Amino acid sequence: MLKVTIDNISIEVEEGTTILNAARKIGGKVVPPAMCYYSKLKGSGGKCRTCLVKVAQSCTKDTRPMSKLVASCSTPVQDGMVVQNLTSPEVIEARKGIVEFLLLNHPLDCPVCDQAGECDLQDLSFGYGMEETATDDERREYPMTDIGENIKLHMNRCILCYRCVYAADQLTDKRLHGVLYRGDVSEISTFINQSVTNEFSGNIIDVCPVGALTDKTFRFKSRVWFLNPMNAHRECTRCSGKVAAWMFGNEIFRITGRKDQFGEVEEFICNECRFEKKDINDWVIDGPRHIKRQSVISANHYEETKKQSLIDPIEGKMHEQK
């Protein structure tokens, strides 16, 4: 077991754990934001650079700090490593810079974007974004495309995290879309308008951190914060059948995978469950899903929220004692 200290909190983790996963074990505010890393997708991470942290001490033997900020999602911890995330002004500055880069060509069309309310980039901008834009240049624009029967690609919003590429590689037998061109004109595309048809292709919508890939059966039907996410399940021959059903009254508006506290789906689901089973009789509803109090989705107050302690979660452990 290796001992690592992140923002003055020490934890013991197994060898080979990355800094980000060690931080996730601690939980709370010390977890660096991750736009491209997805623990269920092998090889993902390292690209968006939002999870940069400062290593103040490399290991027990080498007490020097690392010269550059490192991507916490792809840097394995060493014994005695001391990491600074929120406690380092350098990290905060760098992260602000990264958010600025990510938003540079982002259309900021949140008012009409289906991802709004559950968008990682929105959270990140809220945390680290600037109030004013530093540029009045034109933004990069692409035409909207259908890359599958039920999947819409809105390339303007894409931050090129490559998650959907890894998902298609690892969940489907043949990947039909990928990254074309290079530099700031690179784009996610299907080769010569091929259609993404695989039975598990719908999962690329769930792994997308922004509103670049959206569910055509749900587009513009409702805002996520008007809906109640419910745990639901059904007998499915292809997948586990355990999903989150987003309901309004007795009507199911959309089906997604069940996302955990880090925004990652617990189990990938098949396209039949996702796109075709929209009737309440198809599903057994298990009960409401827990939504973070801070999320706009919890605005419906269908779940009683616990009284939060005023003590900073980094400092004390009041929550767990209750």
Add this chain to the structure above:
Amino acid sequence: MGEKILLANIDIPGIRGFDVYRANGGYAAVEKALLEMTAAQVSAEINRSGLRGRGGAGFPTGLKWSFLDRKSDKPRYLVCNADESEPGTFKDRYLMHHLPHLLIEGLIISSFTLGVNTCYIYIRGEFKYLVGILENAIREARQHGFLGEHILGTDFSLNIYVHPGAGAYICGEETALLESLEGKRGNPRIKPPFPAFKGLYGCPTVVNNVETLATVGPIVNMGGDVYAKIGRGKSTGTKLISACGNINNPGVYEIEMGLPVEDFIYSPEYCGGIARDKYLKAVIPGGSSVPILPADLILNTAKGEKRLMTYESLAEGDFESGTMLGSGGFIVYDEDACIVRNTWNLTRFYHHESCGQCSPCREGTGWMEKVLYRIEHGQGRMSDIDLLVRVAKNIEGNTICPLGDAAAWPVASAIRHFRHEFEEHVLHPAAVLEKERSLIKFF
């Protein structure tokens, strides 16, 4: 006249062919290494020579080789990085064009030392004419028993393959190069793991520059200790410098490390002074990626000492008043050159060549180019200059591979040393636009 090691025989007619090369002492080093020495002995010679990577980073070659994972039962690979695409650098191409056998010789000895049986030369796609030259040299070496099975009757076998790239600067970065060699999109890999453990096809791999590998042969011939005596301090041996810009004699020169920069620019043996008797304005001494320095700082360090052509001397003063030797692409600007236009031009290059994998480089390079274009074409604002500094700072050090740094340093250094010129572009755009500048006067 400095000592010549790599280019000693370059003037002999027909040196490109095997027979002439062999008659002039070629492949003696291979015979010496394979027949008289063990791999460990060659390795020790390289360590003693203090040879440092000539591709730009200046990392000690012996140390790099020692990192190679020898415990793994997977095959090991040696990859020669001939993807020389840095603006201002053209030394490897010169070397491969005139002395292909020197490189082959270095590859054989290095492969023997590292226990490699398959070696790749990843060559820049635009160097199409060199592919034939190298393949011809490989064929000749094979015919004479220096490549293939049981070289010189020993147990050692080696095959060399030439693989042309598809025209991307980023594929000169070692992990992007390996991706490209595997047939994938040339995106740099996230390190760790380093290529010494997981490189080409997941096997332990060493990636070295052409010039580094070409130097291995002469080092074996003369011995590491003799080689280490040439040069100065930790910068041992000689270095190929490709000089270009507003000088009288542009070309590739082999210099002994430790030559004063002033001598290199003004000596008739090398650059021969500034063209048309102009004054020196600025120098980029190591290829477009390294910081630009104004005339006073390139000739003398901030402390007032003479600046020398060594890794250490050029880097003295860090980024405040220093630069780097880099890959040896020596670009000289005279008094008429416009730094803003030049910086814009370099940024345009990095914008075009960014792979688009990580966000700071993908978005930042394009942003810097837009702003610099604006300033150069008379629509700049005073706030743009500070914006450039901020963007460069946000890119620097936050990217996967060094291309982000390479894009940020020229901009940051140009503004640090020539801020007044940027301000002049903003304040008096019409006057600046009219002024004769850059290479326009030559057309």
